[in-house]
Amino acid sequence: MFRRTALAALATVAALTMAGCGDDSPAASSSPSSSSSSSSSTPAVSGTIAVFAAASLTGTFTQLGKDFEAANPGTKVTFNFAGSSALAKQINEGAPADVFASAAPKNMDDVKDKGTPTNFVSNTLEIAVPKGNPGKITGLKDFADKSKKIALCAVQVPCGAAADKVFKATGITPQPDSLEQDVKAALTKVGLGEVDAALVYKTDVLSAKDKVEGIEFPEASKAVNEYPIATLTKAPNAAGAQAFVDYVLSDKGKAVLSTAGFSAP
């Protein structure tokens, strides 16, 4: 009995983690059939398109990939989701990528052979608290309260750098109990109720909305994270790369992204 409870709980966590990766946003139903006629006029888009995208884009880009394939029969979009810095490293080491979508301009700058990057979305920080807000968190100032359990991202990763910027701008000295290695780890700690609050992205709160609640705070505007996307000069499938970037920047792409909580750049 004990073990069964533990297993069930484990499954819940797995589901929570998955929710972060593959959220089936309602915009998923954006009619692919209607778009196929319009984009079939664009010539020479076929074959496999390798998209390297930041981990925080996992849910939305998986959806966009499916929609793109439906709109362009004969294409296959494959994804490599990971931290932006790791992806930039892989691309510079010669990984066969067609498109790179980064969670931070800095990682895009690190990539040498690329087309002109376009900022396609932005993401703002939000306070994530466990359902019911047991720690009675009201705003950013609670992060300076030693009696509250707080998780932040480590300053070495983008969400931590953004949090650092916010705290510097507001003069609040946070008292974190843990500096997590990425935003999903921070979110997991909130979902399990191990911490009273964490600073994560708005999109992360939405992706786990059955487990966590989000509290917006005005100071978030001090650290808006821009996401650039670019085709790569050494792309094995240059035409496909351009078509996919165009699709992300199209109204249909924007709809999927905004449903997941991303803002316009």
Next chain:
Amino acid sequence: MLLLPALIGLAFLLVPLIGLLAKAPWSTLPAKLHSADVWQALRLSLVCATSATALCLVLGVPLAWLLARGGLPGRSLIRAFVTVPLVLPPVVGGVALLLVLGRRGLVGQYLDSWFGISLPFTTAGVIVAEAFVAMPFLVISVEGALRAADPRYEEAAATLGAGRWTTFRRVTLPSIAPGIVAGTVLCWARALGEFGATITFAGNFPGRTTTMPLAVYLALETDPDVAVVLSLVLLLVSVVVLASLRERWISGLQ
């Protein structure tokens, strides 16, 4: 006939190390080593790995004895459960620990409300996470040694009037000492390098839960050179400790 694969095997294990050495920023190494964080993380790593190993010895040797000598029903099933932490990805192990020992965990909620003990985000939490992942190495080695040891010596001791505890302490333990040493070494090394369960269960806070592997991982995000330096320090320390200890223990025992 065996030499060639043996040499290939050795090279396979050593080449990544050579890669680290070749990539190491030797000229700036002293400067990078001079930051206090390195020594703090190294100290914490050694303290936690050693404490975790001690915990594993206290709990693991009796468990191995039970598996080898206890005559339990369903022994092979229990043995399979002992190896669960080996099979489980460490991050999942960390989540499982949170579910049991976390603030809202099955056991953790009572620890918290009755005794005010909360293991996540503490050094004790690091030790628990490392012990969870490392204990199978000790149990399996010691069990193997116990099964290879001749039980007739124990029986002889018993017929001469030695109690169960005296037999275990004076006859069984000395005869399986090399197995215990090997298991301890494996266990300590695994605990020292432990990353996934630690960062998931105990989080990451400098001086409290940031062990060397965590520091290496985060350094990799910003300054890969520092990550290489930290890895080399960790490797050097572990090689020195293991080589010297093992020599002393084994020669002292025989």
